[in-house]
Amino acid sequence: MTDTTSNKMWGGRFAAGPDAIMEAINASISFDQRMAAQDIAGSRAHAAMLAAQDIISDSDADAIRKGLLTVLSEIEGGTFAYSTALEDIHMNVEARLKEVIGEPAGRLHTGRSRNDQVATDFKLWTRDQFDAAESGLLALIKALLGQAKAGADWVMPGFTHLQTAQPVTWGHHMMAYVEMFGRDLSRMRDARARMNESPLGAAALAGTSFPIDRDMTAQALGFDRPAANSLDAVSDRDFALEFLSAASICAMHLSRFAEELVIWSSAQFRFVTLSDRFSTGSSIMPQKKNPDAAELIRAKIGRIMGANVALMMVMKGLPLAYSKDMQEDKEQVFDAADNLMLALAAMEGMVKDMSANRESLAAAAGSGFSTATDLADWLVRVLGLPFRDAHHITGSLVALAEQNGCDLPDLTLEQMQSAHGDITADVFDVLGVENSVNSRMSYGGTAPAQVRAQVARWKGIIG
16 A cells, blocks of 8 residues: 555645654554444445435446455455554545545545544444443343352342341342343443434535435444434544443443452352452462452453543533544543453353352351341331331340350340340241241342242343
């Protein structure tokens, strides 16, 4: 490919080419070459429309179509020579197209601008990322459902403030993340539907006087409709911001789960064992098995959220329509998308491979006075006490158990009655961990029957 600064595609206006510093700050080909396939798809749709509208000849359109396929094959084959002097992917492709087919290449840009061209390319690329995120989330949700179904009745401690609160089931805890990632899935789908309008044909900012058919190009590229305002079409980056926003929330959920896996896999908890595929050793301590994949996932939120903030800052002060600042939109989205997809895949792999230690979970479930709330509920339900009184009585029994170095079920009936004389031996039926979780039958509760019902519901949702 010819690499020259003397024949710029926007030439004629300027007598001298840019110096090296200007070329370096102005060029985006080092990163926007990732949109090559989308750029060529948009150009093919545009050329076909121009021919259908008799704006260019069928022979020129055919030459453009074949030439673009040649350029695409060079790019996919790794033989395409990118030029920083040609600034971006659009001008690189068009310059190479001219070398391949000659004069008809100059007619491709009729009725469009780089402004609507880049908006179209970027939308197509981002739309692919929404689809990839949806696939990754579905795979992760399925892995979580597998864990939830297997451990629907495995008891474990539920925490608040990272302190033992009440017994729950392993399946219930897994299903909490299904709900989280289900909302992420909904956000991705919702944003994708909203962004699916075609900017192509908006031209520089005001539309074009050529009799183009924007519905034709929108349909060819899989858009639902053309964008209705040309000024907005070329200056809109909401689709990228929505992707970054949804990605940031998803990454936050991944980070929360990763944090729990780091804690759970520690020697102090031993709730789970992560597979060797997602762990590493220590260079000096042979006993170590580090949850490095989880730790790296936990860190990804910084990069992804940072991208969200960075693009928001780029866009916040821009007047309509296009400004060169918007060249800074892509690297942030590219990096965030790469890291989100990697984190989703790694988390799916960890969830599929990890083994829950049922014995450790059960042992921890009964510690820390986890059935204290069950005792208070029993006092209300059976003895008719106001909840605040029941809460106070239960607190005094917890203090008594602490003094005796035992848990609530280990207290004698006489010790129980020292706090309230009407307590009967039936109270011990609610103090067992299994009884506790089985009693939580309210919708969305931790009872195994409720967990299995939610697993079935989600399997119906995702198919």
